[in-house]
Amino acid sequence: MTTLLDERIPRTLDTLLREWARNDHRGVTLEAWLFEDEAARRAAEAVLSEVGVRARLRSAYKPLVHTFLEEIDTADLKRITVRYPVHEEADRLRFLSEAYPLAALLDGIELLFEPGAADLTYLVTLEYTSGVVAEHVVFAPNRLRPNHLDEVDLTPTGWLKVTGRPDEASDLDEPLETEIEQVFHKVMAVVAAHEWPEAEPYAETLAIDVTIPGIERPLDYGDEVMSTREALHEDFYFSVLEFFKRKSGRPPEDRSVQPGQIVPDIRAGEGDAHVRVTLRSFGTPQDPVKPEQDIETADAAPDLAQIHRELAVLPGETFEGISREGRSVRGIYRAGSRPAVLVTSGQHANETSAPVGTLRAVRRLLANPDTNIAYIPVENPDGYALHGRLCEGNPRHMHHAARYTSLGNDLEYGRSEPLYEIGARNQALKMSGAQLHLNFHGYPAHEWTRPFTGYLPRGFELWTIPKGFFLIMRHHPSWGQTARTLIEAVTTGLSAVPGLAEFNRRQIEICSIHSGGTPYEIISDVPCLITADERHPSPLTLITEFPDETIYGEAYRFAHTVQMATVIAAEEAFASIMARVS
Incomplete structure (x- = not known):
């Protein structure tokens, strides 16, 4: 193991108290914006008050949402108008997206969003049923920072404002680099400075272990939660991946780069932040062990061993590939x-509803002796094991570190020898000759952010806010009409799934308010994208996307039931279509 960084970084809140909770600052008015939860901020305000400092400590992360939760009286509100900032160095909808999910939290109150100026403030007008009108100015502290791609990001940051200082000392109104920002930039600097090998993979595992205070606040809408630790994981994973793409000369949208496994593990801590970056070897594969579940009613992702046991009792010829770490890819x-x-x-192993949903569906389909099906329940077993381990510390996080293979690439783009995971899919296609590939996926069940590189997840902006169960239909150009007929039949079949239409309508409604519209087609209450694309071997590829990262209980059962229904509807529709053209 090689250690690249091992450092403790003082907690900004504690530093603030050491500097300002003193009698010589009596009478000062202090405002600060930090990446801290409400309880910690209120406790610090009380300490400052004891020495005569009038303090208000706010959240630097999603400040408008926190203001509504902590400072604005929403009782008897009739109408709200929010003018959100539009900054030339950010996506025009960045601050509208950052206000998510206010449209859901303020359900029943008329809410209007309007684009405003570039001054980093939200202007909020509140109209009450009594006729009272109140206005609030909500500061959104941001600063311009160069990133690892030699671009400039407008990023949320800590901030400090101090007035009324003694002895005619100047007021303060300036950025305050918090410990979470320092952790992020120190890690990126260490990664950039290291002498990596010329050839991929650059390491087996690049581990980024952090313990840090922060925000972990569930919200009263769906699976929503505001989590600075989850956001740090996401920004680390994709920023380091982007760095290696650039190092290898590949474009940002590339998914074939094989840097090795990138694993940020961000845990809750008290006091100073601790960050450790190491290069590690894989070691012997070890899979988390979970209790046995009835697959039909599973309320969480089962372990890989149970999935393989369930697969083993299904009829058919077996085949397998091998993962980078040596796990079996069975089909x-x-x-x-x-x-x-x-x-x-x-394929993306942090999308956990699909293996259970497809297993339930394939069981049913194989009851028909005429069914002609090839099936791989978990294409990326290394990622599946990693997701299980990461969920032991943060069960609700989306954990995109488990998305790709241990080589670091999207397995669909692994074409060179040795083939590893994609080898199993290649065998399945060769054995079956399938012209329809049902490729089942998921996406985040709550908002996905990268606050330290501009907030919106670069390249994945469409997926930052849940928008219901989503279908993507890719087809070879000559199969366009068949693709359209198939997806219309599938969505019609899905209309029989109890609760799905209502689930989709609600998420689409809230998402469209905070993302500026619906840049996709909606067919029978299911959002869809249909595109001609020749990169897939099969002429038809139907991809599902359920917001399942990472859900449990009744929400998980609903997710895998929808996935199951989609497999069954698609197989039936395809058989009917092909019977008509044969």
């Missing part, structure tokens, strides 16, 4: 007289 093929279909899940 089955059962020939039949119906048109062949390939069903896969777990």
Whole structure:
């Protein structure tokens, strides 16, 4: 193991108290914006008050949402108008998105968002049923910072304002670099400075271990939660991946780079932040062990061993590939007289509803002796194991570190020898000759942010806010009409799933308010994208996206039931379509 960084960084809140909770600052008015939860900020205000400092400590992360939760009286509100900042160095909808999910939290109150100036303030007008009108100016502290791509990001930051200082000392109104910002930039600097090998992979595992205070605040809408630790994980993972893409000469949208496994593990801590960056070897594969569940009613992702046991009792010819760490990528093929279909899940292993949903569906389909199906329940077992380990510390986080393989690439883009995970899919296609690939996925169940590189997740802006169960239909150019017929039949079939239409309508409504519209087609209450694309071997590829990162209980059961229903509807629709053209 090689250690690149091992450092403790003072907690900004504690530093603030040491500097300002003194009698010689009596009479001062202090405002600060920090990446701290409300309880810690209120406790610090009390300490400052004891020495005569009038203090208000606010959240630097999602300041408008925190203001409504902590400072604004929402009782008897009739109408709210929010003018959000529009800054030339940020996406025009950045601050509208950052206000999410106010439209849901303020349900029943008329809410209007309007674009405003570039002054980093939200202007809020509140109209009450009594006729009272109140106005609030909500500061959104941000600063321009160069990033690892030699670009400039407008990023949330800590801030300090102090007035009324003794002895005619100057007022303060300036950025305050907090410990979480320092942790992020120190890690990125260490990664950039290290002498990496010329050839990929650059390491087996690049581990970023952090313990740090912060915000972990569930919200009263769906699976929503405001989490600075989750945001730090996401920004670390994708920023380091972007760094390695650039080092290898690849464009930002590339998914074939194989830097090795990048694993940020961000845990809650008290006091100073501790960050440790190491290069590690894989070691012997170890999978988290979970209690056995009834797959039909599973309320959380089962362990890999149970999925393999469930697969082993299904009829068909077995085949397997091998993962980078040496885990088996198992599948089955059962020939039949119906048109062949390939069903896969777990390509992105942090999307956990798909393996259970597809397993339930394939069980049912194989009861028909004519079904012709190839099936791989977990294509990325290394990522699946990593997701299980990361969830032991942060069960609700989306954990995109587990998205790709241990080589660091999206397995669909692994084409060179040795093939590793994609080898199993290649076998399935060769054995079945499937012209329809049902590729089952998920996406974050709550807002996905990267606050230290500009807030919105670069390249994935469409997926930053949940918008219901989503279908993506990719087809070879000559299969366009078949693709349209198939997706219309599938969405019609899904209309029979209890609760799905209402679930989608609500999420689409809230998402569209905070993202400026619906840049996709909605068919039978299901958002869809249909595109011609020749990069897939099969002429038809239907991709599902359920907001399942990371959900449990009834929400998880609903998710895998929707995934199951989609497999069944798609196989039936495809068989009907092909029967008409044969």
